Amino acid sequence: MSPQSLKFIPEPRTVAIVGCPFSGGQHRLGVDEGPIHLVNAGLGQQLKDLGWQVEFDGHHQFEDISAACQSDPPIGKLKNPRLVSNVTEAVAKVVGGHAAKGQLPLTLGGDHSLAMGTIAGTLSKHPDAVVIWIDAHADINTPESTDSGNIHGMPLAFLTSLASSGNLGGVVTDEVRPFSWLDKIHLPTSRLAYIGLRDVDAGEKAVLREHNIAAYSMHEVDRYGIGKVVEMALDRVNPGRRAPVHLSFDVDALDPTVAPSTGTPVRGGLTFREGHYICERLFETGLVVAVDLMEVNPSLKDAESVEQTVAVGCSLVRAALGETLL
Amino acid sequence: MSPQSLKFIPEPRTVAIVGCPFSGGQHRLGVDEGPIHLVNAGLGQQLKDLGWQVEFDGHHQFEDISAACQSDPPIGKLKNPRLVSNVTEAVAKVVGGHAAKGQLPLTLGGDHSLAMGTIAGTLSKHPDAVVIWIDAHADINTPESTDSGNIHGMPLAFLTSLASSGNLGGVVTDEVRPFSWLDKIHLPTSRLAYIGLRDVDAGEKAVLREHNIAAYSMHEVDRYGIGKVVEMALDRVNPGRRAPVHLSFDVDALDPTVAPSTGTPVRGGLTFREGHYICERLFETGLVVAVDLMEVNPSLKDAESVEQTVAVGCSLVRAALGETLL
Amino acid sequence: MSPQSLKFIPEPRTVAIVGCPFSGGQHRLGVDEGPIHLVNAGLGQQLKDLGWQVEFDGHHQFEDISAACQSDPPIGKLKNPRLVSNVTEAVAKVVGGHAAKGQLPLTLGGDHSLAMGTIAGTLSKHPDAVVIWIDAHADINTPESTDSGNIHGMPLAFLTSLASSGNLGGVVTDEVRPFSWLDKIHLPTSRLAYIGLRDVDAGEKAVLREHNIAAYSMHEVDRYGIGKVVEMALDRVNPGRRAPVHLSFDVDALDPTVAPSTGTPVRGGLTFREGHYICERLFETGLVVAVDLMEVNPSLKDAESVEQTVAVGCSLVRAALGETLL
Ligand SMILES: [Mn+2]
Ligand SMILES: [Mn+2]
Ligand SMILES: [Mn+2]
Ligand SMILES: [Mn+2]
Ligand SMILES: [Mn+2]
Ligand SMILES: [Mn+2]
Numbered sequence: 001m002s003p004q005s006l007k008f009i010p011e012p013r014t015v016a017i018v019g020c021p022f023s024g025g026q027h028r029l030g031v032d033e034g035p036i037h038l039v040n041a042g043l044g045q046q047l048k049d050l051g052w053q054v055e056f057d058g059h060h061q062f063e064d065i066s067a068a069c070q071s072d073p074p075i076g077k078l079k080n081p082r083l084v085s086n087v088t089e090a091v092a093k094v095v096g097g098h099a100a101k102g103q104l105p106l107t108l109g110g111d112h113s114l115a116m117g118t119i120a121g122t123l124s125k126h127p128d129a130v131v132i133w134i135d136a137h138a139d140i141n142t143p144e145s146t147d148s149g150n151i152h153g154m155p156l157a158f159l160t161s162l163a164s165s166g167n168l169g170g171v172v173t174d175e176v177r178p179f180s181w182l183d184k185i186h187l188p189t190s191r192l193a194y195i196g197l198r199d200v201d202a203g204e205k206a207v208l209r210e211h212n213i214a215a216y217s218m219h220e221v222d223r224y225g226i227g228k229v230v231e232m233a234l235d236r237v238n239p240g241r242r243a244p245v246h247l248s249f250d251v252d253a254l255d256p257t258v259a260p261s262t263g264t265p266v267r268g269g270l271t272f273r274e275g276h277y278i279c280e281r282l283f284e285t286g287l288v289v290a291v292d293l294m295e296v297n298p299s300l301k302d303a304e305s306v307e308q309t310v311a312v313g314c315s316l317v318r319a320a321l322g323e324t325l326l
Numbered sequence: 327m328s329p330q331s332l333k334f335i336p337e338p339r340t341v342a343i344v345g346c347p348f349s350g351g352q353h354r355l356g357v358d359e360g361p362i363h364l365v366n367a368g369l370g371q372q373l374k375d376l377g378w379q380v381e382f383d384g385h386h387q388f389e390d391i392s393a394a395c396q397s398d399p400p401i402g403k404l405k406n407p408r409l410v411s412n413v414t415e416a417v418a419k420v421v422g423g424h425a426a427k428g429q430l431p432l433t434l435g436g437d438h439s440l441a442m443g444t445i446a447g448t449l450s451k452h453p454d455a456v457v458i459w460i461d462a463h464a465d466i467n468t469p470e471s472t473d474s475g476n477i478h479g480m481p482l483a484f485l486t487s488l489a490s491s492g493n494l495g496g497v498v499t500d501e502v503r504p505f506s507w508l509d510k511i512h513l514p515t516s517r518l519a520y521i522g523l524r525d526v527d528a529g530e531k532a533v534l535r536e537h538n539i540a541a542y543s544m545h546e547v548d549r550y551g552i553g554k555v556v557e558m559a560l561d562r563v564n565p566g567r568r569a570p571v572h573l574s575f576d577v578d579a580l581d582p583t584v585a586p587s588t589g590t591p592v593r594g595g596l597t598f599r600e601g602h603y604i605c606e607r608l609f610e611t612g613l614v615v616a617v618d619l620m621e622v623n624p625s626l627k628d629a630e631s632v633e634q635t636v637a638v639g640c641s642l643v644r645a646a647l648g649e650t651l652l
Numbered sequence: 653m654s655p656q657s658l659k660f661i662p663e664p665r666t667v668a669i670v671g672c673p674f675s676g677g678q679h680r681l682g683v684d685e686g687p688i689h690l691v692n693a694g695l696g697q698q699l700k701d702l703g704w705q706v707e708f709d710g711h712h713q714f715e716d717i718s719a720a721c722q723s724d725p726p727i728g729k730l731k732n733p734r735l736v737s738n739v740t741e742a743v744a745k746v747v748g749g750h751a752a753k754g755q756l757p758l759t760l761g762g763d764h765s766l767a768m769g770t771i772a773g774t775l776s777k778h779p780d781a782v783v784i785w786i787d788a789h790a791d792i793n794t795p796e797s798t799d800s801g802n803i804h805g806m807p808l809a810f811l812t813s814l815a816s817s818g819n820l821g822g823v824v825t826d827e828v829r830p831f832s833w834l835d836k837i838h839l840p841t842s843r844l845a846y847i848g849l850r851d852v853d854a855g856e857k858a859v860l861r862e863h864n865i866a867a868y869s870m871h872e873v874d875r876y877g878i879g880k881v882v883e884m885a886l887d888r889v890n891p892g893r894r895a896p897v898h899l900s901f902d903v904d905a906l907d908p909t910v911a912p913s914t915g916t917p918v919r920g921g922l923t924f925r926e927g928h929y930i931c932e933r934l935f936e937t938g939l940v941v942a943v944d945l946m947e948v949n950p951s952l953k954d955a956e957s958v959e960q961t962v963a964v965g966c967s968l969v970r971a972a973l974g975e976t977l978l
Binding site (some may be wrong): 544 | 687926928932
Binding site for chain 1 (some may be wrong): 700849850852857861867869870871873874875876877919956
């Protein structure tokens, strides 16, 4: 099953682990510890055992950015707008740099606002990339539609140009407007597919319908089975199986019994195997160019749950990078 | 996905919550508390949020009936025959009254013997209605075939005329024979479909086979997947998708890990999502005219299990009344 | 669904319970207690209730063999080679004897090395039998490829002649070479199908590929659903549905949440229902001639887990011998 070669990653295949201990896109403490736990669990060695060269230069601490954003009052409803904008911009450069070298960036979050950076980075090298977004949530609220103001619920609005630095919902007097760096990035909604949705805000549902976005909720997973749903998603956004694939996996897509230590768990999620199946199948296409694993929060739930969630996280990454059952 | 209109429920669509804290059809205390917990969990408001007008006049206490049935010795093996007959007759009138006004009756049990009332009520307005019965059990024992004598295992025998007031299995000297009110009600076995069966008595299996009843057990759910099974069930009893649909959902259809607080749990049941899928898909047909949610028993298992079961119950009802994931 | 007759088992159908409290094929204490717990749970009576004549002459203690193998130093990496060889040879005779009388041998393990005996016994009566092997593991390591030296990971290598008494990986000076009794037994790899694999060693993966063995891992169960996977497995090894079927079920094929008390549990396994579906469907073919239930270890995990695992074991056997939901 394992492809002899990856279409966009030259041999010797190299994965660059981008550890992003960042939690500014939401309000719960601890999600910044996710990447540290994942790396400490031995993820690097596991990927070497799969035949990858592994590059890891330590976790990105974004200390200068944090210092520069000590004062970061909300803009409209947006919380920590300058911090999130600057951090994700930095992530975009790191991810884009790895991609430019022919490496596969594996970004470990941290909260899902980071995907603004990772996907922007991917698009800098692969402008025709498609995004497969595995999540209980659509993360496509705009600064207007958001209730919470947490930016980890908005990355896809900025990436698809539904939101931009010009409509942050508040007066902006900053010298550099937050998220203006993203204004030149554009992921067409026709190149975005979701799997696992089950807690989508009313405003987001309207957006998904209006733009006819390929959205496969748990209803479709029940109806068709995960095998068929993955093919349906690929058929929609990558019909010729030729475009590069960026996989952005929010662990809350999994059922809370499978991945309990995450900030916004929702019942009725993907099983252990369904989550892995998605990763295995996407790798099998030979088209994957970048992987995000987001929202592992080791400060939530008991020690056993944390260990379980971290183990599942590592296991999903291995599956996305070529581990197979047979 | 949500239908613009419901075929048999005029706008503004109104749901009438019929709370039936009744446990006379079985022997465990506490199932009469089910509807109270469901309503207290905010089910009414949740349905308003889905766009329904909600009518709820408090729980039906059946006090006069209970008083009149203080002496209710068994008839043959049947326990509490007069009480169950009189209560279900009263429920039939209430449900039928709501249906007559164009409302959708939502009956919260209580034990599943209540479905004699709810389905009789539905048939009074919609004589061609079909019944989709979601249950681990077939509930089609006759007064002869029953082991326990608990009438919640028999409602479908009375409704399909396999049982009647003339064959209660004992001498009846009552002025009015119990269940004689049901003798004029007839649900053809060709208009009944089961999903979720896995604990069916030998006598019931024979009945299902003899009458060629559309019965989809967990074996079929495994074999075909829940998506296909729902279509197969509808194809059997509602091939043109034109007849009104009465959904009677026993929470013990769900796996005990999903809905633990119920009187007769059986392993190997529907997952959280499979249960919801059935409700979502039936609503999507636009044909639903009545919904029962039965056998939530908040006196069984620990507090967390009760809360979970009540939450699942509310969630199933919302799905059956139009809540969608997207 | 239940076939009127079993193609290879004459009426009155008789099952011979072969209790094998044996643990010499692996290193964990307690798996030898499995058969005792299964029988004590009432399995014999349960099978009578399904219409079988039940023959059970007590558990086989292999005491003479154990005494004769007091000194049993490793051969190459193989642990307990003489003990395992002699016990499985004895089992082959017992199972073969029952099969010769037209009985269906039901072997309760004990560790999965016993299947060398059970399958050899089956082949003595039904030389064209096919094997359906339900397991998280492939159990097809050779004396060269094994890491652990535990023979319960090798039975299929000996049965398919990939391993033989001539290549045990060490110098053998025994008068009778261990496993030489098996040299004349040959199960072609084209008559072996796996379901449930998810922890397969690299060397085993190579063997499965090289010999094009019908191997359905959990990836395929996710992709196609268990219903389709069972048909695919049968289509590969028994396309005309004419050959006798030997079912060898390792309980670790089930997810550890379903069958926790087993020696080598692996996450992401078959659900309760998927396990039962396989058994139900195989019985439905009318072709089953022998059943193994292996690797129940009542000394692992807490009392509730043990009770659950034993109950599931009994339930799987009942399903394989004709219990149906409808
Ligand atoms: Mn999420
Ligand atoms: Mn997310
Ligand atoms: Mn019921
Ligand atoms: Mn029931
Ligand atoms: Mn095994
Ligand atoms: Mn195994």
